[in-house]
Ligand SMILES: *[C@@H]1O[C@H](CO)[C@@H](O)[C@H](O)[C@H]1NC(C)=O
């Protein structure tokens with residue numbers, strides 16, 4: 057049975073106790089785009105184009121042609137009459153999934169670890185160039201959901217950090233980079249997609265869990281705004297062209313059916329002007345989702361290759377039978393084409409010249425239908441000089457957690473041992489496992505749709521051996537983690553033992569070693585702990601390098617005196633070995649800072665991931681009772697001392713902080729937005745059913761999704777047993793109301809009320825390099841908002857600064873109104889509370905030597 061959202065809510069409600077289940081309030085009608093701010097020109101162009109389109113042409117833009125029907129993971133219908141071929145949408149957030157002659161970039165978590173806005177932008181721009189040159193219209197990334205509520209969440213590494221500000225700044229820079237290169241960026245997954253278990257009922261059933269609905273993430277309004285929505289606000293403010301709604305439910309309403317998250321939060325409050333697409337198969341109803349704000353169905357079919365669609369023909373029918381207003385479909389098409397024009401697709405567009413579905417040069421244009429044999433892979437090398445930015449991000453994201461003087465190495469070590477499978481190659485080749493769904497050899501990205509093919513992968517073993525061979529040292533690598541006797545023997549001969557260990561995770565459709573996307577524990581993989589134990593027993597100069605997707609438990613060995621240094625290198629992409637060598641041998645002083653907390657136990661992080669259904673066969677209920685207290689905010693609240701805190705990282709030099717200055721800036725009072733929107737604009741009138749019949753003689757591609765009708769009998773064309781359910785049961789109140797609507801107080805521009813981004817304070821600090829080598833420091837500014845329910849401190853600003861020995865500089869930054877506000881549920885707006893506020897500046901979330909009260913706030 058397929059259900060609209062009202063029905064879905066009703067069904068789950070009968071399974072558990074309706075009054076106990078979280079509920080998502082309706083918000084209608086779906087806001088129409090208005091071309092606000094820097095969208096004006098693109099919006100105008102889109103309106104002019106869409107005004108020339110017929111209903112079926114507009115519907116075509118909103119609907120994918122079906123899974124594996126065309127070359128990209130998602131392709132929309134086209135408008136041949138106006139010279140527009142289908143839009144190509146392609147994974148992943150770190151490079152082109154299924155691409156050849158394209159780069160494998162460092163993962164998002166490494167970008168966060170650089171704390172470097174410029175590198176985030178440059179990586180985004182380089183990725184954008186590659187997508188553009190392969191003929192891709194939209195990159196399916198970057199990621200701010202998951203944010204990282206659970207340290208073991210499978211896809212956290214695709215995103216940035218479990219902090220809304222670090223994630224918000226990094227997602228914004230990445231989006232600007234991608235879009236400046238002429239490709240639409242897609243902020244995903246909207247929203248509260250914090251774990252892999254139960255994200256889709258069929259997938260969960262495949263693992264033997266008997267659940268009939270996706271997990272529901274239940275969150276209160278304040279936590280939503282102060283944590284999970286925050287980075288999406290930054291994404292919208294950065295001009296992101298697309299947003300992908302998620303598999304999970306929010307308050308028991310599906311991510312792609314939820315009028316509160318899509319209509320209210322994203323479109324009305326944040327003023328999003330681009331389009332919302334579904335995650336792949338996250339579409340659950342036609343009319344309901346259209347009215348709830350969904351603009352595009354991906355990959356278009358109800359389930360992969362069903363040959364049926366909630367949009368396509370059904371959307372044409374829904375307009376003709378009066379259920380979905382034409383203005384809503386006009387708005388979908390305008391939003392899609394606005395994103396297209398905003399990034400300049402019309403200037404740089406070329407047809408896709410690769411295929412996701414074969415590595416051969418020749419293949420089918422329509423793979424599922426086995427039709428259209430042609431040259432599909434043109435094997436265009438799109439890499440340019442991107443190895444450089446990959447290398448730079450790899451080096452800059454390397455976090456030095458411990459150093460008892462073992463590093464940097466000198467090249468004079470007599471015997472260098474490289475120990476651990478994570479130092480070497482995957483015996484099956486770097487791309488030997490589909491979607492990187494294994495943990496063989498060195499780990500340089502996680503698994504799932506967030507992966508890309510490596511054009512090459514420089515392993516640590518290769519790069520270190522190359523380095524040692526420049527001198528006269530001996531270098532021996534051993535990568536069998538289970539032959540501990542052998543490891544012990546080599547370690548006992550070594551002047552330095554470099555031990556490589558890892559921990560992997562990925563997307564829920566692949567299970568690796570019993571990890572169903574999410575990690576089943578926080579320990580090292582592949583006998584890593586035993587390996588470290590063995591080596592440290594035999595070598596008093598053991599350097600541990602970790603390639604992990606997030607935090608791992610290191611309590612049993614980090615303080616062993618024989619562990620003389622610890623490095624976290626994350627998921628560095630194709631230049632992995634070259635990057636680590638630069639840091640190990642001191643060509644560059646490490647300056648990365650941990651983008652998450654290293655706790656002693658899993659329990660210290662807060663609630664466990666939900667891994668068993670807790671609502672009978674209904675949607676598992678994941679209550680976000682921890683509110684805004686995730687990662688360091690939770691450790692701070694519980695006064696739990698972590699091993700290494702959020703923001704922590706050492707260097708080969710040292711820095712001193714002094715001279716904190718805070719200046720109140722003149723600012724206008726904050727005004728809630730007032731007034732009304734325009735009337736829903738209409739860019740065409742629906743014709744008659746007879747105008748939209750399949751063209752005569754059309755050679756239909758098998759299982760392909762089209763916008764046309766089989767018959768002027770609409771019910772027949774829809775071929776839906778539920779067709780024509782009673783109106784008042786089906787259409788939420790006000791959902792078809794095209795009259796001017798009241799503005800929300802926190803709205804006004806893309807990203808929200810522009811008053812939120814007005815600077816209220818200027819802050820400056822003097823930072824000095826007090827050591828003997830050049831190095832980077834990341835000054836971090838935290839705020840304590842002062843209320844009884846507020847975290848001890850929250851990150852608000854940072855920068856990455858390079859200083860020569862003895863050099864000092866004045867770091868200047870600002871705090872805006874949003875930085876100092878809390879979300880007020882009563883007024884549905886941001887307010888600066890009366891609680892006294894302070895700022896703290898230093899080198900990590902717990903090393904904050906400078907502080908000052910914020911005066912004259914009100
Ligand atoms: C979910 O329910 C909570 C509690 O009633 C409410 O504060 C919040 O706004 C709701 N959010 C959504 C997206 O429905």
Ligand SMILES: *[C@@H]1O[C@H](CO)[C@@H](O)[C@H](O)[C@H]1NC(C)=O
Pocket residue numbers: 112113116121132133134135136137142762763
């Ligand atoms: C819809 O898109 C398909 C696939 O690109 C194309 O064959 C068809 O002609 C398009 N229909 C219209 C009405 O433009």
Ligand SMILES: *[C@@H]1O[C@H](CO)[C@@H](O)[C@H](O)[C@H]1NC(C)=O
Pocket residue numbers: 189190191406407408409434436
């Ligand atoms: C492939 O890429 C090249 C270079 O970007 C471009 O000129 C061309 O139009 C694309 N398509 C084909 C079929 O080669």
Ligand SMILES: *[C@@H]1O[C@H](CO)[C@@H](O)[C@H](O)[C@H]1NC(C)=O
Pocket residue numbers: 266673
């Ligand atoms: C799953 O639960 C439903 C509802 O109780 C039941 O009918 C069905 O047999 C169960 N399926 C399995 C495989 O246990």
Ligand SMILES: *[C@@H]1O[C@H](CO)[C@@H](O)[C@H](O)[C@H]1NC(C)=O
Pocket residue numbers: 058341342358363364365366368369370773774775776777
């Ligand atoms: C219309 O949608 C229903 C599900 O709501 C589906 O069963 C039916 O196959 C769809 N029709 C077409 C023509 O895709």
Ligand SMILES: *[C@@H]1O[C@H](CO)[C@@H](O)[C@H](O)[C@H]1NC(C)=O
Pocket residue numbers: 483489493494495496497568569
């Ligand atoms: C590679 O990974 C696969 C899948 O996890 C595993 O079965 C295999 O043992 C691994 N091979 C090696 C040599 O580690």
Ligand SMILES: *[C@@H]1O[C@H](CO)[C@@H](O)[C@H](O)[C@H]1NC(C)=O
Pocket residue numbers: 568569570571576577578579580581582583
């Ligand atoms: C944790 O999971 C990894 C990966 O599956 C596994 O290698 C390791 O043995 C597990 N650790 C424990 C303590 O079970």
Ligand SMILES: *[C@@H]1O[C@H](CO)[C@@H](O)[C@H](O)[C@H]1NC(C)=O
Pocket residue numbers: 592593594595596597616617618
């Ligand atoms: C440290 O290494 C030496 C060998 O160099 C060994 O004798 C000693 O037991 C090790 N200490 C620990 C705590 O493992």
Ligand SMILES: *[C@@H]1O[C@H](CO)[C@@H](O)[C@H](O)[C@H]1NC(C)=O
Pocket residue numbers: 596597
């Ligand atoms: C480490 O072990 C070596 C011999 O393997 C020895 O020369 C050296 O003094 C030891 N260093 C420490 C700090 O114990």
Ligand SMILES: *[C@@H]1O[C@H](CO)[C@@H](O)[C@H](O)[C@H]1NC(C)=O
Pocket residue numbers: 766772773774775
């Ligand atoms: C429309 O007609 C085609 C060709 O006869 C048929 O294959 C298809 O199943 C029909 N679709 C629906 C929804 O009835």
Ligand SMILES: *[C@@H]1O[C@H](CO)[C@@H](O)[C@H](O)[C@H]1NC(C)=O
Pocket residue numbers: 342343370371373374375377378379774776778779780781783
């Ligand atoms: C209108 O069409 C849609 C799409 O096929 C269908 O779901 C809905 O039930 C129809 N409504 C009426 C009133 O016929």
